[in-house]
Amino acid sequence: MPKSSPKIYGVLGYPAKHSLSPDMHNAAFQYLKIEAEYRIFEKEPAELDSFFGGLAENNICGLNVTIPYKEEVLKYLAWQSPEVRFTAASNTIIVKEKGYLEGWNTDGIGFHRHLVQDLGFEIAGKKAVLLGAGGASKAIIDQLARNKIREISIYDIDKQRAAALAKKTNDAFKVSKATALDSLSSLDFSDTQLLINATPIGMKLEDPLLVSREKMHSGLLVYDLIYNPAETNLLKEAKAAGAKVANGLGMLLYQGARSFELWTDKIAPIEIMRNALEKGAKGL
Numbered sequence: 001m002p003k004s005s006p007k008i009y010g011v012l013g014y015p016a017k018h019s020l021s022p023d024m025h026n027a028a029f030q031y032l033k034i035e036a037e038y039r040i041f042e043k044e045p046a047e048l049d050s051f052f053g054g055l056a057e058n059n060i061c062g063l064n065v066t067i068p069y070k071e072e073v074l075k076y077l078a079w080q081s082p083e084v085r086f087t088a089a090s091n092t093i094i095v096k097e098k099g100y101l102e103g104w105n106t107d108g109i110g111f112h113r114h115l116v117q118d119l120g121f122e123i124a125g126k127k128a129v130l131l132g133a134g135g136a137s138k139a140i141i142d143q144l145a146r147n148k149i150r151e152i153s154i155y156d157i158d159k160q161r162a163a164a165l166a167k168k169t170n171d172a173f174k175v176s177k178a179t180a181l182d183s184l185s186s187l188d189f190s191d192t193q194l195l196i197n198a199t200p201i202g203m204k205l206e207d208p209l210l211v212s213r214e215k216m217h218s219g220l221l222v223y224d225l226i227y228n229p230a231e232t233n234l235l236k237e238a239k240a241a242g243a244k245v246a247n248g249l250g251m252l253l254y255q256g257a258r259s260f261e262l263w264t265d266k267i268a269p270i271e272i273m274r275n276a277l278e279k280g281a282k283g284l
């Protein structure tokens, strides 16, 4: 590869063609006059070995990883960040010299920065309910526990997954108490300050509502990781109950900003990336 060719970055997933990541990263590269290009790598499972084998040859210097490969890519990594070790998933890869791959997970950091910096939520001492115990939930609970949340209740349709995540959290962090819930129906939210939806429920209009309006209140922040639609039924109902609401676009922005900083060693131009992302999201 000639030295003058731009550095290549991109998102690996399947499907991945509707990703908004190229919008924000290419806007940031242009703004900072970095000779680099961010692409979409939509690969089938059978193509992964040859894709990873060809990274250096194709001048690929960094990757984001999305559904369904965040866990699968671990086998290609030479080094894993503490967040990757806790979540057993990586969404950011740095390609070092001689094809040495470092794996990071910026999802939790992205969530934390949006929650604390933009939404002004103080985590320490609070009580949260987390819907879902999958990849994103693990990244989120890792950050909430590191930042001393008092109590967190986890609900997943797969009860064993919720129980395993609660146990992992209690084993790793002493300050926070995690509990797996068998059902949401009898749960009282009056002493809960944060409700997070980290399930895909809400992406479709006909999806069920996991928490009813009567359970939500003005002392609650309802954070839905979904950003398409921009306002899920859960967020609509939360608003009607007087709760504060946020969708997942801010998390997407800040996880991308952290990936950008890991790849380039430069401070991410947040407002440039935010504008590109918001523009892209309008076209979804």
Ligand code: NAP
Pocket: 067, 107, 131, 132, 133, 134, 135, 136, 137, 155, 156, 157, 158, 161, 197, 198, 199, 200, 201, 203, 210, 225, 226, 227, 248, 249, 251, 252, 253, 255
């Ligand atoms: P995941 O690993 O598949 O986890 C989702 C979990 O929710 C699974 O354990 C799933 O169980 C469970 N679930 C499904 N339906 C449920 C229901 N009715 N009640 C309770 N639990 C249910 O997915 P993920 O990667 O964590 O992503 C979760 C959501 O977050 C997706 O919508 C994704 O797009 C979004 N996300 C957003 C960002 C962002 O930057 N904004 C980043 C990452 C993820 P089953 O597997 O048994 O269905």
